[in-house]
Amino acid sequence: MTDQIQDLDACWNRIGVAGDHSCEILDKAVHCRNCEVYAGAALRNLQRPVDTGYLREWAEHFRAPQDRGARQDSSCVAFRIGREWLALPTRMFQQIAPKAIPHRLPHRTARGLRGVVNAGGKLYPCISLAELLGIDEAGGEASTGRHTFARMLLVQWEAQTYALPVAELHGIIRYASSNLRPPAATINKGIERYLAGVLPHEDMQVGCLDDSLLGYQLARTLR
16 A cells, blocks of 8 residues: 555646646646546545554644643733733623713712713713722823724623723733732732732733722722
8 A cells, every 4th residue: 555655646746737737638627636536646645554653643642631721711801001001801891982081970079980971872980990090191102013092991890881991902812810920019009909910911911900809999989
C-alpha cells in the first residue's frame, strides 16, 4: 500500500489545474477534483497506513492533563473613565447607547446622580461612576489606532437599569477568573473598595468591579 502511494502519478500537478492544463479531459471535468483519477488518489491516500510517530504524537496530546486554571470561565465589558480602565460583568449589560445629556431631577442631590437620560425612548437614572469612585474624568487618552467615542452603558441591578457615562468602550473580555490579581498599593482608594481584582489585558490593567458592591451603591443613589 505504501509503495502504491509513493508511486502515485500526481497528474494534476503536471497537466491539471496545478500544471499546464494540457489534460485531455480537463475541459470536460472543469477541475481535477471532478476527475476519477483525482478522487481515486484521494481515497488511496486516506487508506494509507498510519505512521507510528503520528500515533505516538497524538497519544501524548490526549494523555496530557488539561490546564483547568487557563479555562476562560468569566467575561466582562471593559471601559475607560479618565485614566482608569474598569470592567463590569457582562451579565449586567442591557445595552450600549450614545452619549446623552442628563436632565437634572429637582430636590435629588445624591452623590453621583446626574439626573435622567433618554435612551431608546425610555428614561433611565444617570449615575456618574467618576463621582462614585473618585476618578478625574479630565485625564486619560483614547486608545491608539481606534476610533473612540463617549458612550452610555445601560446596566441592570435588581430589576433597575442605570445609565453610566464612560469616555471609551473597549468591549467584551473573556478571561480565567484565576488570572485576577490583587490591586496595587498605589491604586485609587475610591476604586479599590469596589474591586474584585485587576485583570491584565493587552497593554491595560483593567479593574474588575464587584457587581454586588457597586450595585448596592447604585441603588443607594435613588433612595
